[in-house]
Structures are given as structure tokens and as C-alpha cells.
Amino acid sequence: MTGTVYLVGAGPGAPDLLTLRAARLLERADVLFHDALVHPGTLALAKRAEKIAVGKRCGRHSTAQRFINKRLIDAARRHTTIVRLKGGDPMLFGRASEEIAALEAAEIRYEIVPGVTAALAASAEMGISLTQRGLARSVAFATPRIGHGAGPSNWATAIAAADTGAIYMGAGQAREIADALRAAGVPTSTPIALVENASLAHSRSFVITLEELPELASEAFTGPVVMLIGAQFAVAAAAAGGRELQIHSPASQRPLATASK
């Protein structure tokens, strides 16, 4: 007899942006494997679980994926409810496919619980929709991060072809991203909104243009950053006078904050 492994999206950060299903699974989990960036308030819901950090944090101190797979399988052979909690959604930049393949090969039952992905929280925080009726009807989500042994990617072409773009895990590569987007034909005047720690009390937002993006290479980001690209973000920049931006944050109920470079 083996247990079930639940690959669960933890959402963008704020503990109350977890789904009801995820919260209930955490409450009855025997073992919880979680990414480094999952909020302590979210982990606290797993009252009875043995908690094991296996997380990746910008590529540093990461537990090898193969080792995570093995631990999930071992846990499923000893326990009933195993939760693998991943930042955002498991199926969008969550490396779920490798864990699914390992679980299927080991004939372990699994279920996926979707979550709120970071770009949606960033868009909510800015109050600017990724889609705009009649103007933005396609949105590309991409990451410039490359796995070991992976070949070149068309990620910048995908961003350029869509009306709106969302770049994940690009904080440390501002210069390379700017070069790739320019090469893919994105005009240098295109507005880019950067949201760090979307949905959390200490989130920061910037609105710049593609031309200014390389300047961010020197910016010290400590949390996850989402870059949103599209004409609609010019409104935020213009409304707030340059790079200043009002952000809405129901999580913290803080007064309207301004973030500037």
C-alpha cells in the first residue's frame, strides 16, 4: 500500500492566496516537501506534517531534482498523504513534469492542485490587466533560465509575438533579457513593469522601458521578480509621473505605496 503525492501550487506568496483545496491538504499532510520561497504562514497550515525544505532559490543551494523525486517516492511508500508544495502553480515553471514522470514510473498515485501564478498576482497588484479588450488578446509567459544541457530557446520570440509578455525568473539577467527582446524586435520604448515579491507586504514595483532594463542589472532583488511587458503598462508610468507607481496590496492593507528606482 502506498500513499498519494499531491503536487500543490502554493500561489504567489501571500498565505491567503492559497486555494481552499491546498489548505485542506496541508492540514492533513503527513509529510510536506516545500520550496525555499514558500511563506512561513503557509507552512504553518501543515500542523502535523514533517516539513522538508527541498527548494530552489534562484538556482543556489538547490536539491537535485533526481533526489527530490526519490524522496517523494520513499515518502509515498511510508505515508498516506504527501504534499509537494511549489511556489505559484506546479504546471507553469514548476518542474512538475519531472516529478510526475518519476511518480508514474514508480506507480505512485498523484494528483495536481493548481495555484495562482505570480504574473496574475503582479498584474492584480498593479491594477493593470494582462489582457485588454480589443487591444491585448494574447499573453506569453516565458523564462530565460536555461536548464543544464538545454539548447537555445525561442522565449524572446514568443514574448515579442504576443500582445503582452510575462517573464519569470529573470531578475539576475536584466541585460541579457533586454538584448534578447531587442533582437526579437520588441521596440525599446515598450513599457516594462517589474514586480518583486508580488502579493507580499514588502513587494516593490518599477515601471521602466525596455531601453532602461539593463540599468536594473545592478538592482539587488532578494525575492522573486516578474516582468510584465506591454503597452498597457505605460498608463501606470504616465499616471504616476515617470517611474513612480501606486500599488494596491490587499494582503497588507498598507497605504498606497510608491516604489521608484
Next chain:
Amino acid sequence: MTGTVYLVGAGPGAPDLLTLRAARLLERADVLFHDALVHPGTLALAKRAEKIAVGKRCGRHSTAQRFINKRLIDAARRHTTIVRLKGGDPMLFGRASEEIAALEAAEIRYEIVPGVTAALAASAEMGISLTQRGLARSVAFATPRIGHGAGPSNWATAIAAADTGAIYMGAGQAREIADALRAAGVPTSTPIALVENASLAHSRSFVITLEELPELASEAFTGPVVMLIGAQFAVAAAAAGGRELQIHSPASQRPLATASK
């Protein structure tokens, strides 16, 4: 004194895929404006609210957006907590931008609460990740639906340029979608997974190829359909012998079901 309007994502359908924040807001809402497709179990959380259906259902019987905007503003002038509940996420094909613009013009306070978008639930249900390490690093979300007065869109180009595509609100336009994707250079052998009513007990899944997509024009879909496009969906088709597909559905705890055309 005016109240606050919360533009809230209801998630893909299953009531337990609502976020904790959304559930708490529903519980204290004075007035609830909701789309037609929101699950009765989700609406039931709004115990004390006056409930008003303003939803669009495949374009039929829809309340004009301008009238919805006016009702939101009127409600904010009479009540404290107004929830505008939208299927999926408000900022991705949710027409939030029009309501935000109206609320800002009327100086009504608002907050956005993100939700789980349908493509992530569809991906979870199939057990196949939208991104695949080293293989699929970009995902385009698009809709072929056109607003009144909107010009032609590059939505098919955006889907073709990304490694993985997700098409929303395309159920009634299978033939037109197939033509547009072929014209944009998507090979006719490309696998397409269709998930109707993702996350609900009565969901259905199909795995076909782009070549077979026009045949679906005669299929009667009654719920929302997401089309997922990408090489990774061939695995599902091959593994299950043609068009049959095993789907995982933690919502209903039903045995592994097979759906075939």
C-alpha cells in the same frame, strides 16, 4: 463614504479552487455580482450578500459591460463590501480593465484578488505540465474571440511562436482556429488537448491533432473549453491509445475516467 469593490477570481470552477482570500471576502460581502458560470457552491459562501448575476455565457444573454460598471459604482455608494466575482482570474480574459477604468473614474476604491486560471486547471487535470524543462519554456495564452469594433488580432501568431499554447473561449470556433493556426505555421500533426469544464466532476478531455480540430466543430460543448497545444500532449494520446485519455480529478474523487471523442 463609499465602499470597496473587490474584483475577485473565482478560479476554474471547483469551489475548493477558490483562494482563502476570496472565500473570506465572499463571506463578508454585502453585494455579489457574478458571472453566469460561477459554481453554486462558490456562490453559497456569500451567505449575507445580495447576489446579482451579470455574467456572460459564451456571449449570449450578457449584461452590457457599461451597465455592469454602473451597477458596481452604485453599489459602492450604498454598501461597504462589494464583490465582483469572475470565472478564472480577473486579469486574464476577465475584462477587468473596463471595470477598473470605470471605478477609477468614479473614485471608488477597488482591489484585485487573483485566481487560478482555467489553463492551469486543465493542465493539472491532464497531468501534463505546460512547461517542460529544456523543451517548453514559453506558453502563450490567447483567445480568438473578438470584441465589437476590435480589429484583427495576431493571436494565432502568438500561439505559433510559443512552445505551448492555451486557447480560451474557442469552443464554437474550432474550424476558424484550425485555419488560423495552420496559416500561422503550426504543423497539422501538433497535438491539441481539449478540456471542457476543467476541475469539475463532469469535465471531459480529448486529445487530437490540429488536423482533426475542425471535426470538433460539430461537438456540443456546454461548459467552458480550454485548448492546450504542444508536443507534450502527444504523450497522453500515445499512452492511452489514440484519443483516449486518463484524467486525474481530485475534486470529484471519481475513478480514473476515460474520455474519447
